[in-house]
Amino acid sequence: MIYYWKNNTVFQIDTLMISQDRIYFYEVKNYEGNYFYESGKLFKKPNLEIMDPLIQLKRSESLLRQLIHSLDIHLQIEPFIVFVNPAFTLYQAPDNKSLIFPTQIKNHIHRLNTAPSKIEERHRKLAKRLLSMHISDSPENKLPNYHYDKLQKGLICPNCRAFIETIGKRKYVCTLCNHEDLLDNAVLDSIKEFSILFPDEKITTKIIYDWCRIVPERRIRNILLKHFTKVGHHRWSYYIYK
Numbered sequence: 001m002i003y004y005w006k007n008n009t010v011f012q013i014d015t016l017m018i019s020q021d022r023i024y025f026y027e028v029k030n031y032e033g034n035y036f037y038e039s040g041k042l043f044k045k046p047n048l049e050i051m052d053p054l055i056q057l058k059r060s061e062s063l064l065r066q067l068i069h070s071l072d073i074h075l076q077i078e079p080f081i082v083f084v085n086p087a088f089t090l091y092q093a094p095d096n097k098s099l100i101f102p103t104q105i106k107n108h109i110h111r112l113n114t115a116p117s118k119i120e121e122r123h124r125k126l127a128k129r130l131l132s133m134h135i136s137d138s139p140e141n142k143l144p145n146y147h148y149d150k151l152q153k154g155l156i157c158p159n160c161r162a163f164i165e166t167i168g169k170r171k172y173v174c175t176l177c178n179h180e181d182l183l184d185n186a187v188l189d190s191i192k193e194f195s196i197l198f199p200d201e202k203i204t205t206k207i208i209y210d211w212c213r214i215v216p217e218r219r220i221r222n223i224l225l226k227h228f229t230k231v232g233h234h235r236w237s238y239y240i241y242k
């Protein structure tokens, strides 16, 4: 999956190819079973309506067109939906040249192989621009909701991600995988995770003590003093990264 920003909009392109005179882009669908079109809508048999991929394709095409025009590049765009599963049948298929069915994939590849493909600077410019706009994860694909109170507290073994059950004075040994390391390192990892999960929370002895659970409060304070910069005094003090 690839996503691009355009006017604060995200759109998705599974595969994109730039050739001499046109851009091919593909949405890949792995539908299986019997489907049919009726009154401009797509159904899975017997009668489950599903999102019409042609509508999605139109939207992506329009955004991609705006994007390449903004770069002053004039290439034709050919969008396709490829149905890759050989056990897919579409009844009453619309006569739409954007649809590629399993039996047509071979011909399509042949057509691509015989198309002219002299690549110039403008093509490279476009490719570079598209790559620069690639965002690995869609912001629509947000993190799951989580709440401090509902998360299990404790130190986590960096090797197997199990909770550490017992600690020594300076070291711990994971009971699950026997990984051994300095306690300070596990606490520092845990603080890092805390500040990623709760970027607005101040790092205090009290909260980190609660977050790590099995490490004595005194020890937490010492680790914070050693590795962080203390801000403020007494019970209002907190720590920031050095």
Ligand SMILES: [Zn+2]
Binding pocket: 157, 158, 159, 160, 161, 162, 174, 175, 176, 177, 178, 179
């Ligand atoms: Zn472990």
